[in-house]
Amino acid sequence: MAPRRVDAEARRTEILAAAVRTFARKGYAATRIEDVAAEAGIGKGSVYLYFDSRESLLHxxxxxxxxxxxxxxxxxxxxxxxxxxxxxxxxxxxxxxxxxxxxxxxxxxxxxxxxxxxxxxxxxxxxxxxxxxxxxxxxxxxxxxxxxxxxxxxxxxxxxxxxxxxxxxxxxxxxxxxxxxxxxxxxxxxxxxxxxxxxx
Amino acid sequence: MAPRRVDAEARRTEILAAAVRTFARKGYAATRIEDVAAEAGIGKGSVYLYFDSRESLLHxxxxxxxxxxxxxxxxxxxxxxxxxxxxxxxxxxxxxxxxxxxxxxxxxxxxxxxxxxxxxxxxxxxxxxxxxxxxxxxxxxxxxxxxxxxxxxxxxxxxxxxxxxxxxxxxxxxxxxxxxxxxxxxxxxxxxxxxxxxxx
Amino acid sequence: MAPRRVDAEARRTEILAAAVRTFARKGYAATRIEDVAAEAGIGKGSVYLYFDSRESLLHxxxxxxxxxxxxxxxxxxxxxxxxxxxxxxxxxxxxxxxxxxxxxxxxxxxxxxxxxxxxxxxxxxxxxxxxxxxxxxxxxxxxxxxxxxxxxxxxxxxxxxxxxxxxxxxxxxxxxxxxxxxxxxxxxxxxxxxxxxxxx
Amino acid sequence: MAPRRVDAEARRTEILAAAVRTFARKGYAATRIEDVAAEAGIGKGSVYLYFDSRESLLHxxxxxxxxxxxxxxxxxxxxxxxxxxxxxxxxxxxxxxxxxxxxxxxxxxxxxxxxxxxxxxxxxxxxxxxxxxxxxxxxxxxxxxxxxxxxxxxxxxxxxxxxxxxxxxxxxxxxxxxxxxxxxxxxxxxxxxxxxxxxx
DNA sequence: CATGAATGAGGTTTCATTCAT
DNA sequence: CATGAATGAAACCTCATTCAT
The missing domain is CATH 1.10.357.10 (Tetracycline Repressor, domain 2)
Structure with missing residues (x-):
């Protein structure tokens, strides 16, 4: 169980970093969840495994x-x-x-x-x-x-x-x-x- | 004709003032054209008689x-x-x-x-x-x-x-x-x- | 103002009738708002002018x-x-x-x-x-x-x-x-x- | 081998019972595969070892x-x-x-x-x-x-x-x-x- | 066998903009 | 000019299903 807690944490950090890069490039208002996912190299739905909502990324x-x-x-x-x-x-x-x-x-x-x-x-x-x-x-x-x-x-x-x-x-x-x-x-x-x- | 021009100008200014009030209160991202129209006391479509788009209000x-x-x-x-x-x-x-x-x-x-x-x-x-x-x-x-x-x-x-x-x-x-x-x-x-x- | 209150009421009734027909044909669970709109001959967004949500249609x-x-x-x-x-x-x-x-x-x-x-x-x-x-x-x-x-x-x-x-x-x-x-x-x-x- | 068969059958029955309990409590439409798995005390993916799809549970x-x-x-x-x-x-x-x-x-x-x-x-x-x-x-x-x-x-x-x-x-x-x-x-x-x- | 992270199709809802009245 | 009903593109978010471990 919980094979790699470290990985989950790392993945979350990766996604957040991708989100920050995307926010910086396009602005929060113009950033779609799909943009963040693409920047992180993952699928759209996967973002929601680590963050509740688009707003929580900003937060x-x-x-x-x-x-x-x-x-x-x-x-x-x-x-x-x-x-x-x-x-x-x-x-x-x-x-x-x-x-x-x-x-x-x-x-x-x-x-x-x-x-x-x-x-x-x-x-x-x-x-x-x-x-x-x-x-x-x-x-x-x-x-x-x-x-x-x-x-x-x-x-x-x-x-x-x-x-x-x-x-x-x-x-x-x-x-x-x-x-x-x-x-x-x-x-x-x-x-x-x-x-x-x-x-x- | 001349007075018309003044009226139109004044109306445009009123709408812009209403837009600024609304932007200040709710933020641009959360402000709908309808909010601006309501604040200005006019119909939603009338905003478009004086401004090209929502973004042009901000501009x-x-x-x-x-x-x-x-x-x-x-x-x-x-x-x-x-x-x-x-x-x-x-x-x-x-x-x-x-x-x-x-x-x-x-x-x-x-x-x-x-x-x-x-x-x-x-x-x-x-x-x-x-x-x-x-x-x-x-x-x-x-x-x-x-x-x-x-x-x-x-x-x-x-x-x-x-x-x-x-x-x-x-x-x-x-x-x-x-x-x-x-x-x-x-x-x-x-x-x-x-x-x-x-x-x- | 309020040019035709009757019409609005009638339109609401039409949409509800279309919804009932669609629910009857496909079941509520399988009915999409777009199905109801198509059955009523209107655009998807127009349904929301008369009903708050899909659920409110059923209600x-x-x-x-x-x-x-x-x-x-x-x-x-x-x-x-x-x-x-x-x-x-x-x-x-x-x-x-x-x-x-x-x-x-x-x-x-x-x-x-x-x-x-x-x-x-x-x-x-x-x-x-x-x-x-x-x-x-x-x-x-x-x-x-x-x-x-x-x-x-x-x-x-x-x-x-x-x-x-x-x-x-x-x-x-x-x-x-x-x-x-x-x-x-x-x-x-x-x-x-x-x-x-x-x-x- | 024979006991395996029995186990598999029993597991299937358990999952189905869990599904029925969950359907009864939340309704089929609101029941997620994950809900059934949790009720059965197993992982989400395991449900698919015994049932083809969510619908087949109902069936x-x-x-x-x-x-x-x-x-x-x-x-x-x-x-x-x-x-x-x-x-x-x-x-x-x-x-x-x-x-x-x-x-x-x-x-x-x-x-x-x-x-x-x-x-x-x-x-x-x-x-x-x-x-x-x-x-x-x-x-x-x-x-x-x-x-x-x-x-x-x-x-x-x-x-x-x-x-x-x-x-x-x-x-x-x-x-x-x-x-x-x-x-x-x-x-x-x-x-x-x-x-x-x-x-x- | 068992798992749960990953995926993306699909559905709901919003709202800027248009246009007939 | 003024309006607001109508539209549909677009975005969020969910969740059934898959598959590498």
């Missing part, structure tokens, strides 16, 4: 991205170095993670579009992901403020700007893949942490 | 947003004041424009998701919009560099960070409307232009 | 049969004549009704088979129909008992036998249409009311 | 019922006693047989619904079963007529009424299991053989 992809993001956030929470160094590290890690799986990142566009429909039992809750991001960043900024390396009044709004810069850069990269995403890490650090203005 | 909404954006960009190009003042003004204007028509901004999620499908005769070219934004910002930054108010090496990447911060803040606001969007203008200016670090 | 057919049956039962309740005459009239009326719309009667086979699945919001409740039949027949039998024309102890069980004879004869007729259904009315009356045994 | 169940019925009919043909006693015995035997395997009887609903589709190589021929029933009953009635215990003119139609009463009572019991089916044997005998009317 599983979202879960994968959430898990990866949490890993990055954990690293930032537990990392070593000064707060601002860890913040810069977080920025680099996030962009690196995104660049390491471009397809999944492109599907972010569909997460955003689909996320607002709260009908699903487990909706795609991008808002929560941003809450988590901001919480980590706010903590780092407060720590830096305590150490006197940033302004005293930094808080939630500054975290929004930082998260925004990251997400907004990724967005521009998705729209125009000629942009080098990891190459944007330093400019983000330089602009948002070190400041645009000339050193006095 | 027209995109055009409206593009037009508004160009207005803001033109103002920044032609505005008075120092370059950094004009850049700060641009940031405030963009967020103000977005906040002034929240529904249209929510539909941005659908522009992003639909934009990548280049099949349409008139694709939704968000990438170009960001190119335009960056061009204006780069020009302002270069001007400021010439004046010596910012680092000499500012360029395209810094513009991406600024555009990213704006778009990324808007994104967070769309996902969580409790955020005050105009209230984010100053933090963006403070972080990205004035810098996070404590004044020495 | 509506059931309603039609129920309504017809209630008419016959009302006639028996309010009829004139001795109780046994009215009972005989009921038997004749039921068989006449059935024979007048053979298709609908054939669909009874599907009502029976589908009726037990109580998932539907308005299940096909044949059991209730038989309860109603038996109630009328018991009332007539009790009346006859009071008058002394039948045994004192007649009751629910004798009503079951009578209902059974009617339904069972109809069943045999459905399975073998060469049988004359109205021609069975007198034998039922003769056997169940007048008795099989030779007059002493 | 085999029908065969089982037919065989049981033929046994009852044979008993009536060869039984001892007066014709009317043997007829009464037949009625009791049929109801007893039905009550002894309620699940199989419930599946009658599906035999009826499926029986009319003559596409199958071995159709479910309920009509023939009723022909057989009537033949036996007609023979008994004619014999009774010869002996002078029933009217001279009894024939096919009276047999239909008797078969109808039996089948119709069973139908009501299937629809409403609170009814005691064996308890209906005496009322059927009393009404259809002894007569409803008061003894003079």
């Amino acid at each position: 599983s992809a979202f879960q994968a991205m959430t898990t990866a993001s949490q890993g990055v956030l954990d690293a930032a929470r537990e990392g070593a170095g000064t707060p601002l160094e860890r913040l810069a590290g977080l920025i680099r890690d996030v962009l690196g993670m995104i660049a390491s799986d471009p397809d999944l990142s492109v599907v972010l566009l569909d997460f955003w579009a689909a996320g607002r429909l709260g009908d699903a039992p487990q909706p795609i809750d991008m808002a929560q992901l941003y809450v988590d991001y901001r919480a980590v960043i706010v903590a780092l900024l407060r720590e830096a403020a305590t150490e006197g390396t940033v302004r005293e009044d930094v808080g939630e709004q500054e975290a929004m700007v930082l998260v925004g810069a990251i997400e907004g850069c990724m967005l521009q990269w998705v729209m125009d893949p000629r942009i080098s995403l990891p190459g944007l890490a330093e400019p983000i650090v330089a602009v948002c942490i070190d400041g645009l203005r000339k050193e006095k | 027209s909404a995109f055009q409206a947003m593009t037009t508004a954006s160009q207005g803001v960009l033109d103002a920044a190009r032609e505005g008075a004041g120092t370059p950094l003042e004009r850049l700060a003004g641009l940031i405030r204007d963009v967020l103000g424009m977005i906040a002034s028509d929240p529904d249209l901004s929510v539909v941005l999620l659908d522009f992003w998701a639909a934009g990548r499908l280049g099949d349409a005769p008139q694709p939704i070219d968000m990438a170009q919009l960001y190119v335009d934004y960056r061009a204006v910002i780069v020009a302002l930054l270069r001007e400021a560099a010439t004046e010596g108010t910012v680092r000499e090496d500012v360029g395209e990447q810094e513009a991406m960070v600024l555009v990213g911060a704006i778009e990324g803040c808007m994104l967070q606001w769309v996902m969580d409307p409790r955020i005050s969007l105009p209230g984010l203008a100053e933090p963006i200016v403070a972080v990205c232009i004035d810098g996070l670090r404590k004044e020495k | 509506s057919a059931f309603q039609a049969m129920t309504t017809a049956s209630q008419g016959v039962l009302d006639a028996a309740r309010e009829g004139a004549g001795t109780p046994l005459e009215r009972l005989a009239g009921l038997i004749r009326d039921v068989l006449g009704m059935i024979a007048s719309d053979p298709d609908l009667s054939v669909v009874l086979l599907d009502f029976w088979a589908a009726g037990r699945l109580g998932d539907a919001p308005q299940p096909i409740d044949m059991a209730q129909l038989y309860v109603d039949y038996r109630a009328v027949i018991v009332a007539l039998l009790r009346e006859a008992a009071t008058e002394g024309t039948v045994r004192e102890d007649v009751g629910e069980q004798e009503a079951m036998v009578l209902v059974g004879a009617i339904e069972g004869c109809m069943l045999q007729w459905v399975m073998d249409p060469r049988i004359s259904l109205p021609g069975l009315a007198e034998p039922i009356v003769a056997v169940c009311i007048d008795g099989l045994r030779k007059e002493k | 085999s169940a029908f065969q089982a019922m037919t065989t049981a019925s033929q046994g009852v009919l044979d008993a009536a043909r060869e039984g001892a006693g007066t014709p009317l006693e043997r007829l009464a015995g037949l009625i009791r035997d049929v109801l007893g047989m039905i009550a002894s395997d309620p699940d199989l009887s419930v599946v009658l609903l599906d035999f009826w619904a499926a029986g009319r589709l003559g596409d199958a190589p071995q159709p479910i021929d309920m009509a023939q079963l009723y022909v057989d029933y009537r033949a036996v009953i007609v023979a008994l009635l004619r014999e009774a007529a010869t002996e002078g215990t029933v009217r001279e003119d009894v024939g096919e139609q009276e047999a239909m009424v008797l078969v109808g009463a039996i089948e119709g009572c069973m139908l009501q019991w299937v629809m409403d299991p609170r009814i005691s089916l064996p308890g209906l044997a005496e009322p059927i005998v009393a009404v259809c053989i002894d007569g409803l009317r008061k003894e003079k």
Whole structure:
């Protein structure tokens, strides 16, 4: 019984990867289950052996991205170095993670579009992901403020700007893949942490 | 005849506004032509007297947003004041424009998701919009560099960070409307232009 | 607005009639929505303008049969004549009704088979129909008992036998249409009311 | 080898019993091969080692019922006693047989619904079963007529009424299991053989 | 023999679009 | 101009059946 649990898990992962590739290429709305099956090299019905529905494919992809993001956030929470160094590290890690799986990142566009429909039992809750991001960043900024390396009044709004810069850069990269995403890490650090203005 | 023309134009605008409201509420993918017609208080077939297809409604909404954006960009190009003042003004204007028509901004999620499908005769070219934004910002930054108010090496990447911060803040606001969007203008200016670090 | 309410009602009736014909010919299980549409001479999608689902077609057919049956039962309740005459009239009326719309009667086979699945919001409740039949027949039998024309102890069980004879004869007729259904009315009356045994 | 044969036969019987239970519970239309396999405690594919198809399960169940019925009919043909006693015995035997395997009887609903589709190589021929029933009953009635215990003119139609009463009572019991089916044997005998009317 | 993963035909239902009124 | 009934292409999902293990 259950001859190869590993295989079933692996197959599920293969299908999900095929789904992400297809979503990235055609967009979630235009992707048919049959497209995913063809991309995975299996029959249409087989997709349903591993996923309940087309929507659950999207949701599983979202879960994968959430898990990866949490890993990055954990690293930032537990990392070593000064707060601002860890913040810069977080920025680099996030962009690196995104660049390491471009397809999944492109599907972010569909997460955003689909996320607002709260009908699903487990909706795609991008808002929560941003809450988590901001919480980590706010903590780092407060720590830096305590150490006197940033302004005293930094808080939630500054975290929004930082998260925004990251997400907004990724967005521009998705729209125009000629942009080098990891190459944007330093400019983000330089602009948002070190400041645009000339050193006095 | 002339008044007719006005009426037709007005009717078209009404329908488009109804479409944007509906897209904002249910998302483009879940919006049926009949939903738009009901929101506009007209019959389903009448929508087709003013728009070619469901997709053209989305495209027209995109055009409206593009037009508004160009207005803001033109103002920044032609505005008075120092370059950094004009850049700060641009940031405030963009967020103000977005906040002034929240529904249209929510539909941005659908522009992003639909934009990548280049099949349409008139694709939704968000990438170009960001190119335009960056061009204006780069020009302002270069001007400021010439004046010596910012680092000499500012360029395209810094513009991406600024555009990213704006778009990324808007994104967070769309996902969580409790955020005050105009209230984010100053933090963006403070972080990205004035810098996070404590004044020495 | 609502140019022809009558037409819509008529169209619905036509489609239902087409559905009943198709169910009678192929059985409910083997009938596809497209079969019904073809029988009605319309497009597949048009069926859904008038009925929510395939199942609702069956349910509506059931309603039609129920309504017809209630008419016959009302006639028996309010009829004139001795109780046994009215009972005989009921038997004749039921068989006449059935024979007048053979298709609908054939669909009874599907009502029976589908009726037990109580998932539907308005299940096909044949059991209730038989309860109603038996109630009328018991009332007539009790009346006859009071008058002394039948045994004192007649009751629910004798009503079951009578209902059974009617339904069972109809069943045999459905399975073998060469049988004359109205021609069975007198034998039922003769056997169940007048008795099989030779007059002493 | 010989014991193998027995095992195979027994396994087939088990599966069929599981199928009948499942058909009775969910109806044939809603029963999946997997449901039957689960009920039998075996794998889905194993069902196909013993039965050709889903439909053949239904057909085999029908065969089982037919065989049981033929046994009852044979008993009536060869039984001892007066014709009317043997007829009464037949009625009791049929109801007893039905009550002894309620699940199989419930599946009658599906035999009826499926029986009319003559596409199958071995159709479910309920009509023939009723022909057989009537033949036996007609023979008994004619014999009774010869002996002078029933009217001279009894024939096919009276047999239909008797078969109808039996089948119709069973139908009501299937629809409403609170009814005691064996308890209906005496009322059927009393009404259809002894007569409803008061003894003079 | 036994299994259950894989398949794809087939059916239901939706909805963008058309067009007669 | 305005309408909404009609259409049928298209997509989801199910499940009977097969077959490699």
